[in-house]
Amino acid sequence: xxxxxxxxxxxxxxxxxxxxxxxxxxxxxxxxxxxxxxxxxxxxxxxxxxxxxxxxxxxxxxxxxxxxxxxxxxxxxxxxxxxxxxxxxxxxxxxxxxxxxxxxxxxxxxxxxxxxxxxxxxxxxxxxxxxxxxxxxxxxxxxxxxxxxxxxxxxxxxxxxxxxxxxxxxxxxxxxxxxxxxxxxxxxxxxxxxxxxxxxxxxxxxxxxxxxxxxxxxxxxxxxxxxxxxxxxxxxxxxxxxxxxxxxxxxxxxxxxxxxxxxxxx
Amino acid sequence: xxxxxxxxxxxxxxxxxxxxxxxxxxxxxxxxxxxxxxxxxxxxxxxxxxxxxxxxxxxxxxxxxxxxxxxxxxxxxxxxxxxxxxxxxxxxxxxxxxxxxxxxxxxxxxxxxxxxxxxxxxxxxxxxxxxxxxxxxxxxxxxxxxxxxxxxxxxxxxxxxxxxxxxxxxxxxxxxxxxxxxxxxxxxxxxxxxxxxxxxxxxxxxxxxxxxxxxxxxxxxxxxxxxxxxxxxxxxxxxxxxxxxxxxxxxxxxxx
Numbered sequence: 001x002x003x004x005x006x007x008x009x010x011x012x013x014x015x016x017x018x019x020x021x022x023x024x025x026x027x028x029x030x031x032x033x034x035x036x037x038x039x040x041x042x043x044x045x046x047x048x049x050x051x052x053x054x055x056x057x058x059x060x061x062x063x064x065x066x067x068x069x070x071x072x073x074x075x076x077x078x079x080x081x082x083x084x085x086x087x088x089x090x091x092x093x094x095x096x097x098x099x100x101x102x103x104x105x106x107x108x109x110x111x112x113x114x115x116x117x118x119x120x121x122x123x124x125x126x127x128x129x130x131x132x133x134x135x136x137x138x139x140x141x142x143x144x145x146x147x148x149x150x151x152x153x154x155x156x157x158x159x160x161x162x163x164x165x166x167x168x169x170x171x172x173x174x175x176x177x178x179x180x181x182x183x184x185x186x187x188x189x190x191x192x193x194x195x196x197x198x199x200x201x202x203x204x205x206x207x208x209x210x211x212x213x214x215x216x217x218x219x220x221x222x223x224x225x226x227x228x229x230x231x232x233x234x235x236x237x238x239x240x241x242x243x244x245x246x247x248x249x250x251x252x253x254x255x256x257x258x259x260x261x262x263x264x265x266x
Numbered sequence: 267x268x269x270x271x272x273x274x275x276x277x278x279x280x281x282x283x284x285x286x287x288x289x290x291x292x293x294x295x296x297x298x299x300x301x302x303x304x305x306x307x308x309x310x311x312x313x314x315x316x317x318x319x320x321x322x323x324x325x326x327x328x329x330x331x332x333x334x335x336x337x338x339x340x341x342x343x344x345x346x347x348x349x350x351x352x353x354x355x356x357x358x359x360x361x362x363x364x365x366x367x368x369x370x371x372x373x374x375x376x377x378x379x380x381x382x383x384x385x386x387x388x389x390x391x392x393x394x395x396x397x398x399x400x401x402x403x404x405x406x407x408x409x410x411x412x413x414x415x416x417x418x419x420x421x422x423x424x425x426x427x428x429x430x431x432x433x434x435x436x437x438x439x440x441x442x443x444x445x446x447x448x449x450x451x452x453x454x455x456x457x458x459x460x461x462x463x464x465x466x467x468x469x470x471x472x473x474x475x476x477x478x479x480x481x482x483x484x485x486x487x488x489x490x491x492x493x494x495x496x497x498x499x500x501x502x503x504x505x506x507x508x509x510x511x512x513x514x515x516x517x518x519x520x521x522x
Binding site for chain 2 (some may be wrong): 004042046062063065069071072073075076079080085093094095097100101104105107108170172173177179180182183186189215219220222224226227228235237238239240241242243245246247253254257
């Protein structure tokens with residue numbers, strides 16, 4: 001299983017980091033700012049609230065509906081607070097969103113025991129609040145993901161993370177049949193209708209001339225008609241056309257694509 | 267602002283980042299389209315699918331990518347953007363046009379209204395998907411709302427919250443499992459699941475609270491299922507069958 005390369009669970013809350021462990025000046029000022037909050041007992045209540053929510057989430061397995069609801073509420077609370085680390089000036093919005101996406105995945109996979117990608121899960125009794133823990137991870141992503149070309153893999157390795165590891169969204173495309181070729185094959189099949197199946201079924205009995213072949217020609221035409229436009233063109237109720245497409249036409253299309261030897265090399 | 271209208275009273279809906287990987291995949295899926303208009307449609311549908319998938323992935327739902335519509339060559343022929351959740355069904359992920367307000371309705375593509383567990387409504391952060399760095403999750407139309415519309419527009423007021431969606435998807439997943447145990451063939455299950463889910467959802471109490479923390483009237487739900495089945499001219503589910511399913515559903519809910 002993939003293990004995340006950054007593991008801020010071992011980091012202490014910024015509140016507790018000694019100056020020597022702090023990085024740049026902004027971190028230092030954040031530390032000092034937080035330290036002042038500690039001194040005056042003015043810690044933002046969001047930290048405690050999130051910590052309690054994380055503790056509560058931990059009582060349920062990952063797919064439990066109560067955990068899912070708590071997760072939504074935590075995400076919303078964090079986003080509404082606007083306390084997530086902001087985009088550094090030197091990074092583009094795209095780079096920031098990529099880092100943010102991985103941060104939410106990290107949050108999802110490691111907020112409760114057992115951790116799925118980190119060495120340790122977030123500890124609600126530890127020194128850092130979920131927000132601090134999350135910001136620490138985001139900060140590291142922002143610092144490291146774009147440092148050199150080796151890290152460029154991260155820009156594509158999003159957002160698909162399964163229990164088996166990261167997947168590239170481009171994999172969705174890589175092993176899919178060539179759609180342009182398939183479309184040409186489909187056009188030929190619709191025009192020739194070798195099995196006479198497309199001419200045999202019509203949208204409604206009262207209009208036997210509006211067959212599956214007619215509907216498909218409209219959809220394969222260069223101007224591509226919406227089903228709603230097709231319904232209007234032939235004066236048939238939209239719901240009827242939608243149902244006809246989904247239950248009658250689409251199964252035929254899927255059957256053709258699955259069995260077309262030229263597409264699949266059979 | 268529209269997004270604010272559609273969120274809760276004071277806050278915006280959850281935002282999902284649109285990543286470089288999503289954009290590259292959407293561009294690749296749109297490549298080879300017969301014309302620019304179709305390419306634009308496919309690109310936007312792919313992005314909506316990937317945004318929806320990113321959210322469901324955060325929530326530990328398993329996604330079946332092998333049968334994903336977004337990968338099929340039919341993406342050039344149809345107007346669909348669904349994420350197939352394993353053990354639950356297809357959730358359409360549809361971007362809502364900017365500028366709409368709560369009282370407006372949305373004309374979803376007809377092929378996206380049949381055989382769906384529901385539709386996740388999203389809003390691009392900017393006016394167009396291509397310019398957006400993130401998307402907001404506005405809410406969810408349960409599948410029976412789409413089916414009831416029979417091709418007409420669906421009202422934005424009919425959107426339920428993500429919180430309620432979690433309950434709804436749990437109900438559907440449980441019903442799928444219960445009906446499979448009853449040896450109802452897979453091809454027939456989706457319609458029956460929606461009938462049961464609708465009956466379970468539309469009790470007067472549920473209409474108000476949309477949650478599980480309400481009392482249920484088993485008799486009402488059974489009647490709703492029987493009435494629906496009879497009206498549709500389909501086979502009438504037996505009272506015993508409906509009772510068995512609802513009792514099992516209640517037990518599953520109570521256990522969690």
